[in-house]
Amino acid sequence: MYNLLIGGAAGQGIDTTVAVLEKLLKKSGYNVFTVRDFMSRVRGGHNFSLLRFGTENIYSHSDQLDGIVALDKLTIELHQGQLKANGFILCDSKVALSAPNIISLGMDTMAKELGNPRVSGSVAVGAVLKLFGETLDGVENALENIVKPQYLESNYKAVQEGYLAVEEYFPHLPGKHSDEMLISGSKAVALGAIAAGLRFYAAYPMSPSTAILEAIAANADAAGIVVEQAEDEIAAINMAIGSSYAGARAMTGTSGGGFSLMVEALGLSGMAEIPLVVIDVQRPGPVTGLPTRTEQSDLKFVISASQGEFPRMVIALRNSQDAFYQTMRAFDLAEKYQIPVILLSDQYIGDATATVPPFDPQRVQVADPGMDYDGKGEYLRYRYTASGISPRLIPGTSRHLVTIDSDEHDEKGWITESSEVRTKMVDKRMKKLEGIEQQLQEPEFIGSAGFETLILGWGSTWGPIKEAIALLNEGEQDKYAALVFGDVYPLPQKLLKEKAGKAKIIINVEQNATGQLAGLISEETGITCNGGILKYDGRQISGEEIAHRIRKGEVK
Amino acid sequence: MNKTSFSTYDTAWCPGCGNFAILDCLKEALEQLGKDPSKVLMAAGIGQAAKTPQYISANAFCGLHGRALPAAVAIKIANENLTVIVDTGDGDSYGEGGNHFIHNIRRNVDITHFVHDNQVYGLTKGQASPTSMLGMVTGVQTDGNFNEPLNPMLLAIAAGAGFVARAFSGHKQHLIEMMKLAITYKGYAIVDILQPCVSFNKINTFAWYNKRVYELDKTYDSTNKALAMQRAMEFGEQIPIGVLYREEKATYHQKNQVLKRGIPLLERKTEADFVNKLIKSYV
Numbered sequence: 011m012y013n014l015l016i017g018g019a020a021g022q023g024i025d026t027t028v029a030v031l032e033k034l035l036k037k038s039g040y041n042v043f044t045v046r047d048f049m050s051r052v053r054g055g056h057n058f059s060l061l062r063f064g065t066e067n068i069y070s071h072s073d074q075l076d077g078i079v080a081l082d083k084l085t086i087e088l089h090q091g092q093l094k095a096n097g098f099i100l101c102d103s104k105v106a107l108s109a110p111n112i113i114s115l116g117m118d119t120m121a122k123e124l125g126n127p128r129v130s131g132s133v134a135v136g137a138v139l140k141l142f143g144e145t146l147d148g149v150e151n152a153l154e155n156i157v158k159p160q161y162l163e164s165n166y167k168a169v170q171e172g173y174l175a176v177e178e179y180f181p182h183l184p185g186k187h188s189d190e191m192l193i194s195g196s197k198a199v200a201l202g203a204i205a206a207g208l209r210f211y212a213a214y215p216m217s218p219s220t221a222i223l224e225a226i227a228a229n230a231d232a233a234g235i236v237v238e239q240a241e242d243e244i245a246a247i248n249m250a251i252g253s254s255y256a257g258a259r260a261m262t263g264t265s266g267g268g269f270s271l272m273v274e275a276l277g278l279s280g281m282a283e284i285p286l287v288v289i290d291v292q293r294p295g296p297v298t299g300l301p302t303r304t305e306q307s308d309l310k311f312v313i314s315a316s317q318g319e320f321p322r323m324v325i326a327l328r329n330s331q332d333a334f335y336q337t338m339r340a341f342d343l344a345e346k347y348q349i350p351v352i353l354l355s356d357q358y359i360g361d362a363t364a365t366v367p368p369f370d371p372q373r374v375q376v377a378d379p380g381m382d383y384d385g386k387g388e389y390l391r392y393r394y395t396a397s398g399i400s401p402r403l404i405p406g407t408s409r410h411l412v413t414i415d416s417d418e419h420d421e422k423g424w425i426t427e428s429s430e431v432r433t434k435m436v437d438k439r440m441k442k443l444e445g446i447e448q449q450l451q452e453p454e455f456i457g458s459a460g461f462e463t464l465i466l467g468w469g470s471t472w473g474p475i476k477e478a479i480a481l482l483n484e485g486e487q488d489k490y491a492a493l494v495f496g497d498v499y500p501l502p503q504k505l506l507k508e509k510a511g512k513a514k515i516i517i518n519v520e521q522n523a524t525g526q527l528a529g530l531i532s533e534e535t536g537i538t539c540n541g542g543i544l545k546y547d548g549r550q551i552s553g554e555e556i557a558h559r560i561r562k563g564e565v566k
Numbered sequence: 567m568n569k570t571s572f573s574t575y576d577t578a579w580c581p582g583c584g585n586f587a588i589l590d591c592l593k594e595a596l597e598q599l600g601k602d603p604s605k606v607l608m609a610a611g612i613g614q615a616a617k618t619p620q621y622i623s624a625n626a627f628c629g630l631h632g633r634a635l636p637a638a639v640a641i642k643i644a645n646e647n648l649t650v651i652v653d654t655g656d657g658d659s660y661g662e663g664g665n666h667f668i669h670n671i672r673r674n675v676d677i678t679h680f681v682h683d684n685q686v687y688g689l690t691k692g693q694a695s696p697t698s699m700l701g702m703v704t705g706v707q708t709d710g711n712f713n714e715p716l717n718p719m720l721l722a723i724a725a726g727a728g729f730v731a732r733a734f735s736g737h738k739q740h741l742i743e744m745m746k747l748a749i750t751y752k753g754y755a756i757v758d759i760l761q762p763c764v765s766f767n768k769i770n771t772f773a774w775y776n777k778r779v780y781e782l783d784k785t786y787d788s789t790n791k792a793l794a795m796q797r798a799m800e801f802g803e804q805i806p807i808g809v810l811y812r813e814e815k816a817t818y819h820q821k822n823q824v825l826k827r828g829i830p831l832l833e834r835k836t837e838a839d840f841v842n843k844l845i846k847s848y849v
Contacts, residue, residue, distance in 0.1 A: 191848040201848075205841045209831050210644060212636075229844060231823045234834040236643055241669035245636040248629065252637030255627060256607075257832035258644035278630055369845050371838065379832070404832065405625035405641075406648045409604050413619075413626040416612070424620055425628075 011064025012142065012180060013072045015089055016134070018081025021053040023131035026156055027079070028059040030135050033152045035063045036192045036365055038144055039185030043068040043473075045550065046361045050217070050301040056084050065185040068364070069329070070473030073552050076180065077141065079134050080105065098179050100137055102130070113137070113176055120171050126161065129168035136172025143182035146173055187365050195333040195359040195470075198369075199263075199289060200225030202337030204233050205371040209258035212238045212249040217301045218357040219263045219291035243268035247275040247288065255284045255414060257379045257404035259341060263289040266308050267297065273315045276350050280320025282414040283392070283400065283439070285344035285379070287337070292356040294548045303548030304357035306469055307522040310529065312352050313499040319436070321347065321443045324499035326354040326469030328454070330364045332496060338374035343449060345377040347442045348402055354498070356521070358550040359470035380404040390421040394434060398441030443500065450497050452505040457483070457491025463560070464513035465492035466506075466539065468527050470550065471519050477553025478519075482560060490560075495527065501534045510537045517565055518542040519556055541565035571603055572596055573623035579614060584735035584761025584772075588682055589621055591738050592653065595745035596624075607648045609638035611663060613689045614763075615655035615682030632662025639675040639818070644831050646819055649749065650677040657687050660696040660716050667718075671725040671754060675818040678748045679756045681718065684763035685770050692766035702769055718758050719798035719810055723791065728815040729755035730794070732807045734779045735762070736772060740807065747809060753817045760805070775805070782808030789813060 016031075018024050028044060036042045040063040048057040060071045075093045080086045080101040090099065093111075101107065103116045115137055121130040132153075139146065149169050150162075157165050193201070200222050203211070211230075213223045227237045236258075240246035246262045253260035264272065269290045279286040290312055294305035306326075313324055323343055327333045333355065340351040383389060383401040389410035393400045400421075405412040413423030418435060420426045454472070456479050463482075467475045472494045482490040493509055495502070510516060518528040518539045523546040528539045543559050544566065545551045559565060572593040579585050596606060608619035612631035619626035625648070629637045634652045642650040652659075659667055659681045686702075687693040693704050694711040697718065701710040722730045729751040733744040741759065748755035760779065762772040786808065787793060794811035819825040824834075 189849060191845065193848045197848070201841075201844060204836060204844065207836050209834060210640060212640070233836055233840060233844075234824050234829075234831075236822060236824050236831060238640075238643075238673075240636065241665050244633060245666055245669070248633040248636035249640035249643075251629070252609075252627065252640030253644045253831075255637070256641040256644035256648070260640070260644075274630055275633065282629075368849060371841050371845075404645075405607055406605050406645050407832075411604060411623065411625050413628075415620075415626070415628040416630055417628065423626070425617075 011062065011066060011068065012076045013074060014061045014077045014079065014138065015058055015075050016061065016079040016081070017056065017058030017085030017089060019054050020049060020051050020057050022081045023128065024057055024059055024081065027131035027134055028061060029156050030132070030152050031138060032061055032192060032363060034139065034144065034148055036190070037148050037188050038182070039188045040064060040183070041066065041068045041185060041187050041365045042192055042363065043071065043365070044363045045071045045358065047549070048302050056088065058085065058089070065183050069476045071550065071552055073554055079138060081131070081134070098141065100134065100141065115172070115175055117172070121168060124164050124167050124171070126164040129161070129165050132165040132168035133172035136169035137176045140173045140176050141179040143178045143180060146170065190365045191368050192363055192365055193330050194221065194361055194363045195327060195330050195355055196221035196291065196361065197225045198330040198333035199327070199337045199353070199355065201369065202334040203261055203341070204229060204235065205334070205369070206338040206341040206376045207259050208235055208261055210236050210250065210253035210260040211262070212240045212246040212260070213263050214240050214243045214246050214268055216265045216268045218293055218360050219265045219268070219289065221360060222263045222289065222291070243271040244275065247272040251275060251279055251284050251286055254286055254379070255405070257407065259379055261287040261289070263291065265291050265293050266295045266311070269308065269312065269315070277316035277318060277320060278416050279350040280316065280322060280439070281318070281416055283348040283402070284414065285348055286350040287340045287344050287353065288350060289353040289355060291360045292354060294546065300548040302357065304470070304550050305521050305546060305548060306356055306471070307526065307546070308354065309468070309498065309526040312354060313530070320439055321349050321446060322499070323349060323351045323446055324354060325351065326496055326498045327359055328469055328472035328494060328496055329359065331366045333359070334369045335374055336496065338371065338376055342374065342376040343446070345379060346399070347446055348399060349442065349446070354469055356470050380407070383410070391423045392419060392421045392435065392438070394421065394438055397445055398438045399445070447500055450500060450502040452502045453493040453495040455491065455493055455505060455509065458488045460488055461491035461512070462489045462514045463491070464509055464516045465490065466516060466518045466527060466531065467492060467520065468495035468498050471521060474551050474553045474556055475519055478556035478560070481553055481557040498527070501530060503535055506531065506537065507535060515540045517560065519551065521545050521551065571623065575621045577621050578617060580765050582764040583614070584684060584763070585615060585618065585682060587735040587738055588680070588741070588759055588761060589618055591741040591745060592618070592680070593622060595742045595749065598742070599746055599749060601649055605648055607641055607650045609634045609641065609650065609652045610654040611658035613655035613658045615653065616658055618653045632658055633666065634658060635663055635666040635670045635679070638677050639670055639673060642675050642677050643818065643825065646825070646830050651749065652677060652679045654681065655688070656681055656683040656685065656695045656697050660718055664696070668725055671722060671727045673818050674728065674753045674815055676753055679754065680745065681756065681758045682761050683718070683758050684761045684767055686763050686767040688763050688766055699769060717798060717801065720795060722756050723794050723798055723811045727756055727811070728753045728813045729809070730798070730811040731755070731757045731809045732760065732805070733757055734760045734775055734807050736776050737779065737781065737807065740781055744809070753815055778803060778805045779807045780804060782806050
């Protein structure tokens with residue numbers, strides 16, 4: 011397995027370089043996992059991507075580097091400490107450093123001579139391909155999808171020149187993943203929504219959720235989806251609710267700040283029983299926080315957001331594959347139970363690209379909007395039923411009138427202040443939880459039966475935890491195991507209780523300062539963690555860091 | 567008046583409220599236009615006027631305070647076969663929902679917006695609204711309202727609305743005409759309906775409005791924007807009612823690449839082939 015860092019200032023074309031490289035490496039057969047670490051600025055500063063590729067499964071990033079592609083000097087200064095003894099640094103000759111492992115290349119000069127100073131990144135692409143023993147197969151194809159037609163030729167020439175300018179450094183490893191997908195969590199969410207029959211997406215741009223908005227917009231016209239950029243997140247969620255009420259499957263997406271504005275309308279979805287899917291792509295808070303970085307600190311917020319009580323479901327996304335299938339499932343659950351379903355993603359999983367087997371939309375059946383009404387007796391939108399689920403008709407599609415209200419209402423949907431009706435309506439809505447609990451998916455268990463230490467995590471720490479368990483169990487007779495939650499609210503408890511009962515030590519690993527999952531687990535089950543590894547610096551923990559902190563006993 | 571299709575219900579309004587006349591006229595306008603109640607969607611936020619959808623036989627979306635517009639435009643986007651009417655108050659439309667008011671003018675979705683403008687907050691018992699006049703003393707504005715009243719008509723014209731009208735609950739035939747014109751207009755149409763609040767507005771009474779309003783006559787050119795702005799600013803001893811400004815503009819449905827194809831959004835299906843092609847594009 012190789013781990014390559016590509017760094018430079020914003021505006022130097024890191025994204026394009028990485029996008030071309032990861033595609034070619036995947037085509038060449040590798041498993042690929044790329045994370046993006048960038049500042050909230052359009053030019054300057056220090057940005058980097060970590061491109062990890064190999065023939066074995068890759069679940070997350072690693073801190074140890076086999077190579078650094080430095081588009082500026084700062085990249086070398088900041089990251090050379092992570093370079094393995096046999097690693098290389100590829101940099102522009104302008105950086106003027108010399109050491110045995112430094113490969114100095116006149117990338118900027120070569121680009122200028124090709125008549126386009128902006129193709130220096132493509133020179134780096136060519137050089138990297140050669141350094142890792144790759145061929146130039148498929149380069150034109152990969153460029154075509156990323157570079158504008160008028161710049162195709164200069165970029166292709168730049169790749170060729172970079173390729174010829176260096177020697178092979180590491181051997182090519184034969185992998186079998188060329189027919190798999192390479193996709194980010196956010197794009198997988200967009201694909202899942204489209205596959206689920208999304209018809210309307212409203213959102214206000216906010217990092218890191220904008221990637222979903224753009225990915226849906228890119229396919230909207232062809233798919234027959236209306237995408238509306240709302241004036242604010244309040245409008246976005248009220249639009250989504252309006253569309254869903256009227257029978258067009260709808261979704262909205264945002265990050266924590268926008269979710270804060272959506273809170274009242276979340277309750278409208280709950281009270282009026284209108285299906286709604288909302289995704290919160292988390293970033294560090296409070297308020298503006300660290301706009302382009304990652305955190306898992308909205309869990310307790312989203313499970314209790316909005317006044318009053320109503321059933322809801324919260325699903326945390328663990329990887330790109332989860333992002334696709336769970337988004338589809340969210341639409342199904344929202345429709346079946348007429349509730350808001352909240353997907354929790356974060357910048358790490360949202361922006362990271364990973365190799366995954368091609369998605370199969372047939373794996374998830376999504377209920378159609380509205381439901382059969384037998385036509386007997388008066389139509390009652392909020393009829394009391396054994397399941398708590400009332401017949402949902404779409405307005406305008408029958409002779410029946412469909413009335414919804416944010417006020418407490420009777421079975422017809424009309425305002426009431428009756429104490430009897432109020433109690434029955436709350437009971438009706440909450441009754442739906444019994445059905446929802448039947449649908450819960452247990453957390454993923456990682457490890458084997460004889461474990462002593464149980465790690466608990468949720469969402470995007472899935473990858474790092476999976477890698478940490480493998481590292482920790484090397485020569486330790488499988489002492490370590492983990493449970494990583496996807497469905498997180500209502501909290502699935504069966505497997506948790508079973509595994510926690512066998513564990514000598516329980517440690518929660520979370521990207522927040524207060525251990526929100528541990529708190530939720532304790533509240534719901536009485537199970538307490540013996541210690542936690544909490545990280546809230548905006549950077550995703552790696553498997554190596556988890557393993558290291560557990561071995562050193564750095565557990566609070 | 568024949569209101570069999572749109573029924574009559576008990577209301578929770580104060581006797582003498584302007585809402586009664588507006589509700590009557592709304593039912594009459596819908597009846598005269600031959601609308602089928604099951605194809606009409608009334609949307610509102612919160613307030614005394616926002617109770618209107620509860621008192622008329624039609625589909626009803628009674629959502630959040632100030633948020634009727636975003637929900638209503640999305641309902642129309644989802645199903646263009648519905649006649650979508652936002653029927654709510656000045657606080658809901660211009661206060662809590664002010665941002666949506668501005669931006670939905672830009673969208674120009676084919677919906678109708680009737681604002682019951684009594685220049686006071688009724689449901690919360692008598693505080694100043696965005697259109698309350700200077701000097702109005704309330705339980706909150708104890709020294710008299712000193713914030714400039716909003717001019718919704720001027721704002722709507724300036725923001726690019728294609729149908730901007732004013733009416734008065736006391737001129738019922740005229741109000742019915744305004745409602746019919748607004749409902750049949752292709753695009754976002756707003757009618758600001760002046761109405762007395764008998765309980766909380768002791769300044770802008772029925773008599774106060776009745777003395778001042780005058781109907782714009784046939785000689786008035788409603789397509790002249792500069793003139794329309796002038797008339798919109800006339801709010802004192804004389805208040806013009808009628809269509810202040812009218813312009814034919816491309817609607818949201820005509821501008822949107824998906825909706826312009828004429829298939830109601832809720833009837834569309836995503837083809838499995840399309841999804842599979844999309845998935846393959848990531849291989």
